Amino acid sequence: MSGFSMAPVPAVTKLIEAPAAGPAPQRSLLGSALRLRRTQVGIVLLIPLLVIVIAGPSLAPHNPDAFIGPAYAPPSAHALLGTDNLGRDVLSRVLAGGRNTLIVSLLATLLGVAVGTALGLAAALFGGAGGSIAMRLLDVIIAFPQLVLVLLFVSLLGSHDWLTICVVALVWAPQVARVMRGAALSVVEQDFVRYSRSLGTSRLQVLWREVLPNVTGPLSVEFGIRLTYSIALIAGLGFLGFGPPPPTPDWGTMISENQGALAIQPWAVLGPVIGIALATLATNLIAEGFAQANAQGGGYAAAS
């Protein structure tokens, strides 16, 4: 669901409390996640999306911006999903309209999770009052509903892809930082980290070499969850009228453009809705798979 920013799912919480031991068992985590049905379903759902991202526009039977018939024409051999509010081919616009949303979501998530992880791990390692105060300050950002925060910046700076990426990353960073700090706190206490520190390894190196490899579990879950929310958030921006400028095809924008004709030509709305639903289902199912693999001890327990 769009912008669901709450406590991590139970599986994640459980992982955070679990004792971490030894170096990262990355392969077994991935392996046990891949054995779960939900991960497999998620990956299958991901395939059509990858096709759309890589080849979507070139698969379109018509030029997505060309007027090919009357507005809201029902599906026919000429236009398999009918036409939209301006008489453009719905299928072509669905195929061409996902790339931007998905790529922007991915970049925003990468940036947000990277910054959040860096903040969270630093807060855990450097610890003390400074760490707690820093986390408290991040609460100020968390207090705003995500969509409100993003719209706030859009209202000031207009809507641009780079801005969306930065703002969505800004929205996720504090939340990721919270979870990653929790995950890292239990690692920092471990003997091998103390040992490494006692050898005189610098804090940054400890962070990179000892702590980071041991929090890949929650990190992968966070990434999947945030990617799901990013897609919902960015498609939602388009739906609210703050997507890329017309006539660029965009899933979220298509829904609001054609919502008025739901009764006559539902495909103009259903097409992009199905695209968005596929994307969020795929990413969330994979995230759930990793969360369950973590909770079942696919990571730490197997290695110890």
Place this chain on the structure above:
Amino acid sequence: MTIFVIRRVAWLIVTAVLLSFVLFFATEALPGNVAIRILGQAATPQSIARLRTQLGLNASLMSQYLTWAGHLLTGNLGRSLASGRTLTSTLGTRVLNSALLVGVTSVIAMPLAVVIGMLLAARRGRVGAEVAGATMLGLISLPQFVIGILLILLLSTGLFHVLPAVTTVAPGQSVVHGPTSLVLPVLTLVLASTPYLARLVAASAAEVLRSEYVVAARFRGVRGWPLLFRHVLPNALVPTVQAMTLTVAYLAGGIVIVESVFNYPGIGQAFVSAVANRDVPTIQIIALGLALVYLVLNLIGDVVSILLTPRLRTAMS
């Protein structure tokens, strides 16, 4: 305990001040000067200067912030740049509409989530629970506006358009005050928020079901609903209290998109049109209001979960 509450309230006030500060500076100091925003591209330097004096924009940002915050504290919310009317009058009924939407949703979603969660935990491993669990997972993944659009297709334009509760809420039509206009938005928010809570309740109940006192109760012959609702539920609920209050906060944020889907006359819709019109005073007030709702609910969640947990309660005193 009292000291804890006082400390938390003090922290809430500090956060609220910080928050208003960040909000004000972000909206006032960023490019896109307010005077130009009002006057448009045709603004002459003279008219800009006149408007700036008129709006008090020539004072330093700090003193502008203090004036703004002072006005807020005395209940003067300022005027909308778009309509020129006071925000108290433009937002008053909208706040009530949105509060109604969130309130009705919470009253339905929370008990529903508790019942579903308990059943999921009690029937774990059976086909029905597995199917229900997978459905919940699917619903959690869907963005709110996707759920909303699918509901419109299902209940008002597509498969069934005979349902009386839905006929008045045709999309695009402005919602008149009437209970029927609540149905689809509430249903959307219930479907969007219940699965998350139900899964939390299920996880927490599953843990309690494994505890020794439940095993003991089973040995004494307690089973079925009395076991679930008298013995398991009270302890299973405590860990979810925080999530419940946060769900209300989530709903308060979710109205932005749901109100736009259904053209529901609440503050979420007002926020979106304020963003489109660059109506900064309206944007500031609604963003601040929603953030404060989050802070207060978070505080309530903390305090209630401590009150409900004897161990934490004694640790406090």
